[in-house]
Amino acid sequence: xxxxxxxxxxxxxxxxxxxxxxxxxxxxxxxxxxxxxxxxxxxxxxxxxxxxxxxxxxxxxxxxxxxxxxxxxxxxxxxxxxxxxxxxxxxxxxxxxxxxxxxxxxxxxxxxxxxxxxxxxxxxxxxxxxxxxxxxxxxxxxxxxxxxxxxxxxxxxxxxxxxxxxxxxxxxxxxxxxxxxxxxxxxxxxxxxxxxxxxxxxxxxxxxxxxxxxxxxxxxxxxxxxxxxxxxxxxxxxxxxxxxxxxx
Numbered sequence: 001x002x003x004x005x006x007x008x009x010x011x012x013x014x015x016x017x018x019x020x021x022x023x024x025x026x027x028x029x030x031x032x033x034x035x036x037x038x039x040x041x042x043x044x045x046x047x048x049x050x051x052x053x054x055x056x057x058x059x060x061x062x063x064x065x066x067x068x069x070x071x072x073x074x075x076x077x078x079x080x081x082x083x084x085x086x087x088x089x090x091x092x093x094x095x096x097x098x099x100x101x102x103x104x105x106x107x108x109x110x111x112x113x114x115x116x117x118x119x120x121x122x123x124x125x126x127x128x129x130x131x132x133x134x135x136x137x138x139x140x141x142x143x144x145x146x147x148x149x150x151x152x153x154x155x156x157x158x159x160x161x162x163x164x165x166x167x168x169x170x171x172x173x174x175x176x177x178x179x180x181x182x183x184x185x186x187x188x189x190x191x192x193x194x195x196x197x198x199x200x201x202x203x204x205x206x207x208x209x210x211x212x213x214x215x216x217x218x219x220x221x222x223x224x225x226x227x228x229x230x231x232x233x234x235x236x237x238x239x240x241x242x243x244x245x246x247x248x
Contacts, residue, residue, distance in 0.1 A: 027188070032160035032175050036152070036184065038192040040145050046070050049137045050226040053219030057081045058106075064219065067231045072136040074233040081106060091235040095127040098236070116246045124239040143200060151182045151200045164188075167195035168223060196223045 050067035060082035068075035068090070075090040084103030089096045101121040108114045146152060154160060154177035165174035167185035172195050176183045182199035186192040198221050 027164055029162040029164065029173060032162050033156045033158070035162060035173055035186055035192055036155045036160075036175055038190075039184065039186040039194050040147075040152075042191050043141055043144050043194050046137075046141065046227045048228055048231065049140075049224065050229070050231065051137075051140075051222055051224055053222045055219035055221070060106075062219070066137075067226075068136055068233060070137045070141060072138065074231070075136055076231065076233045089233065089236060091233060093129075094235065096124055096236050096239050097127055097242075098122065098124045112246060113242075119247065120242060120245045123245060124236040125242040125245055126239045127242060144194070144197075149200075151177075154178070154182045155184055170195055172196075193227070194224050196221065198222075 048067070048069050050065075052063070052065045054061075054063050056062055058081070062079065062081045064077060064079040066075070066077035068077075076088070078087045079085070081103065084100060084106045086097065086099035086103045099121065101117040104113050104117045104121060113120060143149065144152075147156065155175050157178065159178040161176050161178075163174050163176075165172050165185060167174075171188045172185040173188055173192075174183065174185050177199070183197070184194060185196040186194055200222075
């Protein structure tokens with residue numbers, strides 16, 4: 001079942017190319033380096049996050065939402081790959097998953113799960129412990145704070161541009177690299193909360209796995225919906241061990 005869990009978790013990745021519409025500036029824009037440095041510091045202090053992403057997985061359209069503790073603990077996410085859908089909850093070091101037949105078929109070909117979809121689809125399943133840990137959004141935040149990464153170098157460059165824009169209806173400063181391949185939208189408030197990113201290197205948005213398995217799955221756009229909230233994440237009721245559900 002490691003392949004199944006890895007495939008589910010690998011759905012939530014942040015990477016891609018950037019595109020945007022430059023707004024007409026009516027305010028004095030900050031310098032790109034100062035604005036992004038402040039956004040990095042602000043993001044580094046987040047205790048919890050809620051995100052959504054859009055991209056592809058194995059050439060199929062993919063979407064995701066995720067919320068939970070930044071440094072692990074409680075995590076809840078939902079994803080869609082083509083016709084496949086999945087929900088994943090992590091509480092007290094236990095992982096619970098619910099997915100439809102299409103998801104199991106797409107992500108677990110050749111495994112026992114693929115031949116038992118009638119028994120396990122659309123049910124909350126407790127996944128077997130495999131020694132991995134819930135790292136929450138730590139990889140994402142570490143990626144944002146890593147000044148030596150290429151995306152960050154581009155946003156911190158003197159050649160990056162800043163313009164006034166909107167991000168999901170919110171007033172924002174749009175920071176864009178000279179080559180227009182990396183873009184970040186941050187709030188116009190002094191906190192510079194990150195509102196959206198495009199063009200960052202592949203990195204897990206949220207993960208319950210300690211591995212760094214390669215994947216061709218990516219989220220081209222990641223939107224930061226909220227932060228520092230208690231999302232009330234709880235273990236699902238009525239969950240069954242996946243081995244029991246398959247009758248083994």
